[in-house]
Every structure is written in C-alpha cells, then in structure tokens.
Amino acid sequence: MTPQELDARIVRYGDLVPCKTAFIDAHTPGSDQKENFTIIGGGVSESPDQHVHIKDTPGFNIGAAGQPPKCRNSLHSHRTAEVFFVLRGRWRFFWGRWGTAGEVVLEEGDIFNIPTGIFRGFENIGTDYGMIMAILGGDDAGGGVIWAPQVIEDARDHGLVLAETGKLYDTRKGQSLPEGVSPMPLLTEEELTAFAEPSAAEVVPDFVARYWDLMAVAADAPARVIGPDALLTDRPGFEVDFITRGSIGEDAYTTDRHEVLMPVRGYWRLDVDGTRTVLNPGDTCAVPPGARRSLAPAMTGEASLYRVRNTDDPAGPTRAH
Template sequence: MMTPPEMEARIVRYGDLRPCRTAFIDAHTPGSDQKENFTIIGGGVSEAADQHVHITIPHGFNIGAAGQPPKCRNSLHSHRTAEVFFVLSGRWRFFWGRWGDAGEVVLEPGDIFNIPTGIFRGFENIGEDYGMIMAILGGDDAGGGVIWAPQVIEDARDHGLVLSEEGKLYDTKKGQSLPDGVGLMPVLSDEDLKAFPEPTTREVIPGYVARYLDLVAMADRKPVLVIGENGILRDKPGFEVGLLTRASSTKDMHRHDRPSVLMPVKGHWRVVWDGTDLYPAGEATLAPGDTMSVPEDLDHTAYPAMTGEAALYHIVGTGDPAGLTWTG
C-alpha cells in the first residue's frame, strides 16, 4: 500500500519544476539562449552536468519539458529514439529537415506530435507569452543523447560552447577545456547527412500529428489511444499515450504491470488509489503541468475534480524497442 507522502514524492508540481538554462550546446546562441529545459522523469538528454532530475525511477521512457519565451527556438537536432511533444501552453511551430525547411506544423494547446525518429527537428514559440511543451522520450537512457545538425555545433563554438565526444558541454569563455585524451564531438559529414530523411509537411502530418479537439471528440465515451500499435497515431515507440476526458473518465479502479504517468492538460483531476473511490488509501489533486508517476500494480483511477473542461494524457511503457518511426 502506498501512503499519501510516498505518492506525493512521485508528483512533480508545475510550480516546483527546476529549469536548466545551459542544458544544450545552443544555450549561448542568439535566438536559443533563453530556453529552459526540465527533466521530470528519467535522465533525459541534457548535456549539462547541473541538470536537475526530479524522479529517477526507471519507467521505460523519459518525461521532460521545454519552456521558452516568444521567438525563442530550439535548434535542429535528431534522436535515436522516440520524441513526442504535447503543447501545455502557447503556440508552437515545429520544423524539420537538414536546414529546417523540409516541412513544418503549428500546434496549439493539447495538440500532440510524435516526431519521426531519424530526422532533424526544431521548434519555436510563436505565441505572445511564455510557452511550455511537455515531452516523452523513448527508453530509460533516451537513446544516448542528441545528434546536432552541423551548423548548430559550428554556431555554438562561435559563442564559446563545445561538446565533447562523450556528450558533455564545456564553456570556453569560462576557461573550461576538454580533458586530456578527450576529443570534440565529430561533426556529421556530407555522407552521414544522407541518412537523414527530408519528409514534407504533407507526408508527416497525417500519421504523426493529432489535434486536441479531434481527440476530445473521439474520447466522448472511452479513453482514446493516441499513440500505440492500434492508436490514432500508429507506432510502437516503447510506450503508449492515451487521452482521458471528463466524458470518458470513470471511478473504477485499474492497474498496470509497469509504472505509468498522468499529465493533465486541461482542468483539475482527482487521483485516488487502493480501496474504493469513497474509501481510498490516499488521494491527490493534479493541475495542468503537474506530472504524477503511478507505481506498477497499484489500483488507481483519475477523474475531474471540478466542473469545466478536463483532459489528461496517460503514458505507460510497453517494452517495445524504440526503433525508427519514419517509414516514408
């Protein structure tokens, strides 16, 4: 049985998130130097030694977030495993390709994007206020880090940041230098770059983007599987993502044989565990931006705690290898 204090330790409140402003190689590059990176569950892909990790329990996937003021962008990069974003707040433009001009899509709050693995991608806040996007990354080790487009590494070097072959950042303007025997991260060659596809907007959006309002309509009677082998976005990235709404929520308890994660996007949600809805062992209330890790084999349920719009993303690992998701 999990006590309320034990469960509270598995909740990361939006207001308690601890940002890292030097997480990646473009942290000093104009246009990218105001972004904040958050590692909520798992080690993430940060290249900074001072990145705070809120929950270290392995889940089979990582949970993170990116917060950026208007006109701030995240530079072009690629991952070896899945990278899924849903918009918590703001208006965001995602773009992809070697130079970021192969395709793009604009996402609003609640929209979700299962970005194809193996392509260069970036994103920027095109709204008028500070915005936040929540991220799900495949695997416990998030695939061994980030692969940067060559121009990103070159621009960063001009502003004092270099990346070692071990994936660690060094700030030359602070007098830091690579240890003896450690080289720079190799820049991808022209031959290497041929392995990165350049899909068009028309090719990507149908199979990789789901709009929040469409998902809400589909979740009018039961939760909708958004990402999964039989999901709206068909994929096996190592986890499944579902959307639960007021209309599809239930007070019936259920459990998973793996840790799962609850992430409200709209409204406040009451989570109860063990016992019954009327007599639970414990309960907690989640708000948008909060993240809750539910232990495996724990009976629990979640339903709206207040009137009004309510929607919650639910993530559970599947154990599938997080391989390439772009099929052309």
Template sequence: MTAPTTVRYGELIPCKTAFIDAHTPGSDQKENFTIIGGGVSESADQHVHITTPHGFNIGAAGQPPKCRNSLHSHRTAEVFFVLSGRWRFFWGRHGTAGEVVLEEGDIIDIPTGIFRGFENIGTDYGMIMAILGGDDAGGGVIWAPQVIEDARDHGLILGENGKLYDSKAGQTPPEGVHPMPTLTDDELADFPELSPMQVVGWGVRRYNDMTALARHRPCKVIGATGIIRDKPGFEVDLITRTSATDTPHAHDRPSVLMPMRGHWRVTWGQGADAGAEVLAPGDTMSVPAGLPHAAVPSMTGEASLFHIVSTDDPAGPSWLQ
C-alpha cells in the same frame, strides 16, 4: 505499497545550460526540464525530478516568444504535446523541409532519424511537454553540423563524451576528450527530408479531434492501434471527463498521468495504504507498478488528461510500421 510521486508545475527546476545552443542568439533563453528519467541534457546542472526507470523519459521545454530549439535528431521517439502557447515545429537538414504550427493540447510524434526544431511563436512564455523513448533516450542528441559550429563561435564546445564545456568560463575538454565531430556528407545522407504529408499527416493530431474521440472511452493517441499508429516503446491515451472512470485499475509497470485541462482527483490503494491527490495542468504524477488507482475530474468544466505507459516494443525507430 509505495504511493505515487507528483512533480508540481510550479516546482519544476529548470536548466538554462542544458544543450549546446545555450549561448547561441535566438536559443539562449530556453529552459529545459527533466521530470522523469535521465533525459538527454548535456549539462551537469540538469536536475532530474524522478529517477525511477519507466521505459521512457518525460521532460519539458519552456521558452519565451521568438526563442527556438536548434535542429537536432534522436535515435528514439520524441513526442510533444503543447501545454501552453503556440509553437512552430520545423524539420529537415536546414529546417526547410516542412513545418507545422501546434496549439494548446495538440500532439506531434516526430519520426526518428530526421532533424527537427521548434520555436515559441506565441506572445507569452510557453511550455511543451516531451516524451522520449527508452530509459536512456537513445544515448543523447545528434546535432545538425551548423548548430555545433554556431555554438563553438559563442563559446560552447560539445565533447565526444556528450558533455558541454564553456570556453568563456575557462573550461576545456579534459585530456583525451576531443570535440564532437560534425556529421559527414555521407552520414547526413541517412537523414531524410520528409514531406509535410509524411510528418503532419502521419504524426500530428489536434486536441479538439482527440477530445471528440475520447467522448465515450479513452482515445488511444499513440500505439499499435492508436490514431497515430506507432510503436515507440510507450502508449499515450487521452482521457476526458466523459471517458474517465472511478473504477481502480493497475499496470504491471509504472505509468504517468499528465493533466492538460481541468483538475483531476487521483485516488489509490485501500485501507491504510489509501491516498488521494488533486492534479492540475502541468503537474506530472508517476504511479508505481501494481498500485490500483483511478482519476476523475474534481471540478466542473473542461477536463482532459494524458496517460503514458511503456510497452514491450523497442524504443528505437518504428514510425509508419
């Protein structure tokens, strides 16, 4: 039986030209990582670490202080948890409908169909981990009109085929491929301006609260019965030292382990197929379907781990159902 595949934090391969705002001042220092699945990168330079379909995508964004990700939207769920740093998330047509600051370990499930962005407001390089619904992540990114216009002023053109072309490097869309049109006023009317209560009250959960709920059993963070009641095509659990078990279990589909705090020893298989590996914060492990495995902390101190597995729910808009 196939062993798990692990992507180490220190071995992540970044892409600095992943999106249309790669040259736009204030956004030109960000790094994008695609860990599992094709992601939503618009650049052929994006490296994909694990291509096996999981029913969702796993990615990450690394940014220095004061660097932001421009306003965009997705057709499927977008969930973030803060691995390191301090981050401001904002939303709305112009990014002024609301905002929230997330600390390390906090998680946000951003409703589909709204423009959102984020920036590192900490003092050091920060990293946020992302889960995107569906194997194709909704077919790409929908940008606010001003983002496309600003990018064009700085040499980047997004083709209607979803690919980027750098005019500063002499690139132009091939014959028959037109620039991506900006959304019309009628189309923009379909993107609601949600209030802070609608976004924060529904889709933000704090790390300390989740670990308190995970004291005796794993905390169902996102799911039909989760503390965020959403069905985005996957479920997210938080497991802590006191709710972890060394009893092996298996899933009928691939699952993912992502430590937040501490070191975790993952064991799997039996006999000649048995194996073990220690994961640290920032590492991502993909466990194959049907493989019995268990994860427990390997050292003393605080320990927490996010567990993600797909469901049979559609990967499209589902919030507040």
C-alpha cells in the same frame, strides 16, 4: 501508499527546476533564453547543472521545454521516439537538414509524434512564455542528441564546445576539453544523407493529432493516440491515451504497466491505494505497476489529460519514414 510516498511520485508544475545551460545552443542568439526540464529519467541534457526530479525511469523519459516568444530550439535528432504535446502557448515545429523540409503549427493540447531519423527544431510563436511536454523513448533516451553540423559550429563561435563524451565545456568560463578528449565530430555529408527530408504533407496526417479532434474522439472512451492500434500508429516502447471527463469512470483499476499521468486542462482527483491527491495542468505523476488507482475530474468544466504507459516494444526507431 502513504501521502508522502505518493507526493514523491508527483512533480508539480510550480516545483519544476529549470536548466538554462542544458544544451549546446545555450549561448547561441535566438536560443539562449530557453529552459529545459528533466522530470522523469535523466533525459538527454548535456549539462551537469540539469536537475532530475524523478530518476527512476519506466521505460521512457519525461521532460519539458519552456521558452519565451521567438525563442528557438536548434535542429537535432534522436535515436528513439520524441513526442511533444503543447501545454501552454503556440509553437512551430520545423524539420530537415536546414529546417526547411516542412513545418507544422501546434496549439495547446495538440500532440506531435515526431518521426525518427529527421532533424527537428521548434520555436514559441505565441505572445507569452510557452511550455511543451516531452516523452522520450527508452530508459536512456537513445543515448543523447545528434546535432545538425551548423548547430555545433554556431555554438563553438559563442563559446560552447561539445566533447565526444557528450559533455559541454564553456570556454567563456575558462573551461577546455580534458587531455585526450576530442570535440564531438561533425556529421559527414555521407552520414547526413541518412536523415530523411519528408514534406509536411507526408508528416502531419500520420504524426500529429489535434486537441479538439481528440476531445471529440474521447467523448465516451479514452482515445488511443500512440500505439499499434492508435490514431498515430507506432510502437516506440510506450503508448499514449487521451482521457476526458466523459471517457473514464471513478471505478478503481490496476495495471501491470508503469503509468504516467499528465493533465492538460482541468483538475483531476487521483486515489492511489487509499491516498487521495489532486493533479493540476502541468503536473506529472508516475503511478507504479500494481497500485490500485481511480481517476476522475475534481471540478466541473473542461478536463483532459494524457496517460502514458510502457510497453514491451523496443525503444528504437520503429517508424517508417
């Protein structure tokens, strides 16, 4: 692999291109300052302005959300897995029809495998700009976002209308729905009953892993975070491992799976088919199947990263609520 080919498979944190009009709540007060990033795959953005860094998907999508303090992402659901880990800041995740069924606060490095079939939202409760990285199941990320009815109604009051096609129209800019296209219908009360309302006691133990717990577990070998035999048992169409300085050697290896590397702390030296680079926190690297690679911390000090690989499992909602 040439240096140019490897560079094309890396999205650097400093090169991320934000979209401020990605979703229906882009004008809603309290949510109008968030930035959405589509890193690998098309994601679930509803805006044609969304920049996609790497279009080819490995069986899942990678994205990110950046938000200033007190900025909130509105209640929504997905048909496939949605996994977040905190890169920067302190975040509160909440869920349920009105966001009151349960909540959990995540610190830097913590990971949350959000149960499918629930409405969820999140907000930056830190004191500075924060960033969370996301893994979405499936090549098409489940076909889009399912919004809680009040989110669609609030957005309409602030000039944004979501069409049944999943495309946004901004009435403040004079846009209107094309002839023959209807607004996205609100979920009925009967349909809403299908969305679970689990408590924090039901969710947190089985769906959240804490960074410092993972650092301890991965002291000598990579920690299995998400997978059929992992700390957070699941089969979402991908698996997630957590790697530290002491849990991986410098020996080269290959795999027949797509592998995405996402550093959390420290700097990581990566060699792929004879080409060397360094990955920094917030970078995302997609290593193709069959490539010979080695991975090791490039400097002394704390070092950790999440490694995501595709599996043969379907990307649908495989978890029990």
